[in-house]
Amino acid sequence: MATVEEEEPPLVLVHRPPNFNFPFKHRLQTRFCLLDPLDSDPPESTHSFFSRHSASIRVLLCVDPTPITRDLLSLLPFLQLIVGYSAGVDHIDLDECRRRNITVTNAGKAFSPDVADLAVALLIDVLRRVSAGFRYVRAGLWARNGEFPLGFKLGGKRVGIVGLGSVGSEIAKRLESFGCVISYNSRRKKPSVPFPWYENVYDLAVNSDALVGCCALTEETRHMISKDVMTALGKEGVIINVGRGALIDEKELVRLLVGGELRGAGLDVFENEPDVPQELFSLDNVVLSPHCAVATPECFDALEQLITANLEAFFSNKPLQSVVEF
């Protein structure tokens, strides 16, 4: 064991936003030498720090969806691996990674159950008016005005999953137990999945009472839930989004909600987070959540295990988990 302890711990460059809570950093530091420009005193600029270490860096740990641009990558000529911290990787220049043959891992399935739980909660909340009912009680209106208006049943609703990956599959599994009728849209039909597949999200919307956005944000999926799609969903349709804000044309979503052209929406993500369109605040049929679909300690434990396993696998030439295909 003595020789192992005397070895230098492997170098891992850290890219993170200032003031981001990175709960397991101290545990990673027992196994790896984390180089973090924000730890310098005074903090060093990313550019200068990365340039200074460029010759020795093979691995970059990207905490939170901090942008990784082509310029940033150009500072790291020997980079082989980006270990991601989130499920989506839309903050990483994947074209450049492909060109340079850099491998990218993401949070894989670590977050999927928790994201699915929140998606279901948002859908029930919108249909059954849970948040609106809570406000009714808090405002003392139950005692004053009597019965709260009816909501809508979840069972029997046709739910269209936009992106049947790891999160979408977990959502489908849960909603089936409520008696919902599931169908989905994805690039390709999934042979092992029993649910009807629609080649495009417009047809999915026509045949759904609710759409749940849970796919990755790419140039193809940006604004894929468009005005036309939402109009096809119709006045009794509900929009849920736990993917990325820009999957939906947010301006059109707001316009349709304000105009009463949709039954409601439950949103955990927004186009310009943490900014949320103010028009939504006063709508009784909208539930807003501060991008916290993955925010449980158990989620971060699972992520820590995955990141640790991937860093160890890389430095011992073993296979990586949750490699992003692009």
Next chain:
Amino acid sequence: MATVEEEEPPLVLVHRPPNFNFPFKHRLQTRFCLLDPLDSDPPESTHSFFSRHSASIRVLLCVDPTPITRDLLSLLPFLQLIVGYSAGVDHIDLDECRRRNITVTNAGKAFSPDVADLAVALLIDVLRRVSAGFRYVRAGLWARNGEFPLGFKLGGKRVGIVGLGSVGSEIAKRLESFGCVISYNSRRKKPSVPFPWYENVYDLAVNSDALVGCCALTEETRHMISKDVMTALGKEGVIINVGRGALIDEKELVRLLVGGELRGAGLDVFENEPDVPQELFSLDNVVLSPHCAVATPECFDALEQLITANLEAFFSNKPLQSVVEF
């Protein structure tokens, strides 16, 4: 058909609270002669109206949980059937019904899926802090203060169902799909059920992370979720109630929540509805709902079908559905 049309429609006495929305009354009136004291002009007292019709009444339709006392029953010497409108029948003097051999039907399973849906929504809301997160967004705190604090994962939680009847079974089915570990308490162990049974709710609480109250309110179940039970559930425990408010010792529940002795609570029912303890309004870990677990149009459609079927069965001497055993 002519002879059928000339027959007098069968008489059904109606007992309902003033101003209660009774959405399918007009449809029942096409098949039955509904005698309703509140329809008289001016409205007649229940006592006088019931007395006046006492000789001809065999069936009483009890809309909403309007109390049916021994005194009221004494006005109806020929009563054979009470058709209830709710799942619980704690508003009916069942001892007197038993003595006089009056049959009671309730809402049976018509409400169960919707009640289960709300129970699940309340549990996720409390654990994942959905309502609290919504207030955080609405108050503009996301943009100002950054990340919302973590909630707790639903998967893996040990959920104790207090009363594994129709509603409890629907809740269990749903929560299993989230990866929860189910156990239950009921008077007797149910042989066909795979979940662990606890003979008393105290032991259930000791072995649970959350308790869900969904049994009927009787003298035996009143305050069965007592101070001791909630203390046994512990500081990380969550209380959900979609049954009747008085299943829980509400004063103790409030005291424990205010004192931080429970992780949170999601409550659709209260001891003195529509009064809700004001102390709960300011707690971030409590979700309050105005007894609307059954409040969907689909629920009332199912109830209408059940009530209509039971009235027709009674007047044609056919078997009744959802007869209450007592």
